[in-house]
Amino acid sequence: MSVDTDAVLDWFADAARDLPWRRPECTPWGVLVSEIMLQQTPVARVEPIWHEWLTRWPKPSALAAAAQGKVLRAWGKLGYPRRALRLHAAAEAIATEHGDVVPSDVDTLLALPGIGAYTARAVAAFGYGKRCPVVDTNVRRVVARAVHGAGDAGPASNTRDMSDVDALLPAADEPAARLSAALMELGALVCTARNPRCVDCPIVADCAWQRAGRPEYSGPAKPVQRFAGTDRQVRGLLLDVLRGTAEPVPKARLDTAWSDAGQRDKCLDSLLVDGLVEQTADGRFALPGEHA
DNA sequence: CAACCGTGGTA
DNA sequence: TTACCAAGGTT
The missing domain is CATH 1.10.10 (Arc Repressor Mutant, subunit A)
Structure with missing residues (x-):
């Protein structure tokens, strides 16, 4: 069986967090800023900084006009500060080459600094309501379990991962974009890396991992990211x-x-x-x- | 593909 | 306390 996407969408309608970059009044620029900030950084730490940025720099040209040092200060301790410089450079490109409008086309987005396979599709889907496979660590875990019956996702394989997710998406743009957000939310709130809350899962009945008896992750060992002394x-x-x-x-x-x-x-x-x-x-x- | 790039919370 | 984890991208 496959994933009951309607069940996921129903769950999402009820359980989704009210995040500012998901609100209808949020612009594609706000979505882009959020996606860059959220790369490897938890929601709780991003939210206050995101508000400061959108107030201070409500459109790409505003950020582009700021000195890099100001941008790095405003980035604060979100981590991986090169993201801030790349977002600044992306804002410059958007302001000068795209009429200060965040592109909606995946290939155009991919050409901007700091925007890779995930972020380009996240902006297209969440900023513009497009149907495209949005594959982040949450989605990879959900698919690994619900579809493949594995305890966790193995090493990323961009082509295969996007193909897996594409197969789950409804044909129409709007529900497909909503499902993309819903799958991420499911991975973030229920189908978590540690201690998944399967009792709250809307698709537990069809989950291949459940049917397989919830086997432990058996893939190649994941490299441990050391930090102290690096x-x-x-x-x-x-x-x-x-x-x-x-x-x-x-x-x-x-x-x-x-x-x-x-x-x-x-x-x-x-x-x-x-x-x-x-x-x-x-x-x-x-x-x-x-x-x- | 693997290594590298920050920071802080949690079990 | 150590180890893992968090909406990845670039080289």
């Missing part, structure tokens, strides 16, 4: 120093952020390469674009 942590500490000061700082100030000088310098260099940090004419360091 360059990621050091870069974060360095950037946090610069976020905390209005004026450029001397290198000695950055040297206090991490004891290992070799790793520290390597990370500072990578931040410069990434454009997350800028060096002023007098040799101090700052967030980009705030001190010509």
Whole structure:
């Protein structure tokens, strides 16, 4: 059997969270900003920042006009700050090349920085009500269980994953877009990675994982993301120093952020390469674009 | 395809 | 406490 999409839609109508980027008055720009912020970052941490951004920069050209440093400060501690720079660059492209209108076409969206297979389709579906397979980690888990009877999704395979989801979508745009949101919500609220709440699941009766006796995940071991002591942590500490000061700082100030000088310098260099940090004419360091 | 890119909450 | 997890994208 397949997935009872009507049951999922009924459940969604009743159980969906009232998230601001799902409201009818939310623009495609608001949807795009939310999708970028939500990449690997939980809803609870995104919501307040999203409100600040949409108030401050209600359309792409407004964000494009802001200095990169201001954008990075407003990004705060959402993590992966390169997302903020890419969103800024995407806003510039939208403002100058697309008449300040977020594209609705998946291929056009894919050409923008920071927008990949998931985000392009999420914007098309949630911003414009289009029918296209929106595959995120939640949807992959739901499909792995309900359709394939596996305990969890294995490594992502873009083509196969999108094909699986496409097969579930109704033919018409509106219900297909709504189902895409519903499948994500099901994975986020019920069919969760740990301790799934199967008693609350609208499709438990047809779930292949249930029928198979809820087997444990048997795929290849998932790589563990370490953080302590990594360059990621050091870069974060360095950037946090610069976020905390209005004026450029001397290198000695950055040297206090991490004891290992070799790793520290390597990370500072990578931040410069990434454009997350800028060096002023007098040799101090700052967030980009705030001190010509 | 695997590694890398931040940060904080939770079990 | 450690380990896992969170609406991914780029190289």
